[in-house]
Amino acid sequence: MNLYDFEVDTIDGETIRLDSYRGKVLLIVNVASRCGFTPQYDGLEALYRRHRDAGLVILGFPCNQFGGQEPGSEAEIRQFCASRYEVSFPLFAKIEVNGDHAHPLYAYLKSMQKGLLGSEAIKWNFTKFLVDRNGEVVRRYAPTASPESIEPDLLPLLAAGKGG
Template identity: 50%
Template structure:
């Protein structure tokens, strides 16, 4: 199965696959509005604003799996991201990223790009996965990797 075949739920509730992002470089991030790393939303938006026209798509997937640092409902999450963080890049419905209830997208991402010491588990919010234009998961970045630290890797994939 290709990453583009995986079904996702937009923050508005509509079901779709990642097919609309085929041919783009994707930066897929598990987010949380109440997390100490939430200031990274601004940096992620800046990446989208700067490189979106060249083919970058930043995709945010809210999760409350880490100390319940995400709001309850998708509508609340969307509002907080827009009003508090200026987010206009695509957001998707709240999901789990670890364990038996992990969303199939994050099962795929963690199988393809493992963390420290080969771990599949996501350690915290704002773990980032860089996916090339062909849908191959190229690199995994931890929460401490700021969006601006990813610029060189993104530029290489954008060509």
């Protein structure tokens, strides 16, 4: 199984295969509306707007597993993200990222890029996974990593697709 085999539900309830993002550079993030890291939405949106024409897509997966920081419905989450942060990158249905009910996509991401000291568990909201144009999970970032700090790793992956 590879990244493109997974199906996910959009925040609007449509099921899509990640295959629709084949050839794009992805930044996959578990997000929350009431987290200390929620202001990272600004940086994520800025990063997306700067690089979407070069092939970047940010995928936001709301998660309520950390301190109950994403209690709202999908409609409430979508409204919050649009009105407060003008989020235009794709958002998905609320999922779990750890435990027995973790979404299969997150089980896969965690197995491909382990965290600190080899741990697979997601430690908190706004953990980020960088995926190259071939669907390879190339890096995992802690919640404290700002979107801006990821840009130096992102640029070579975007450049690899120019002219192709």
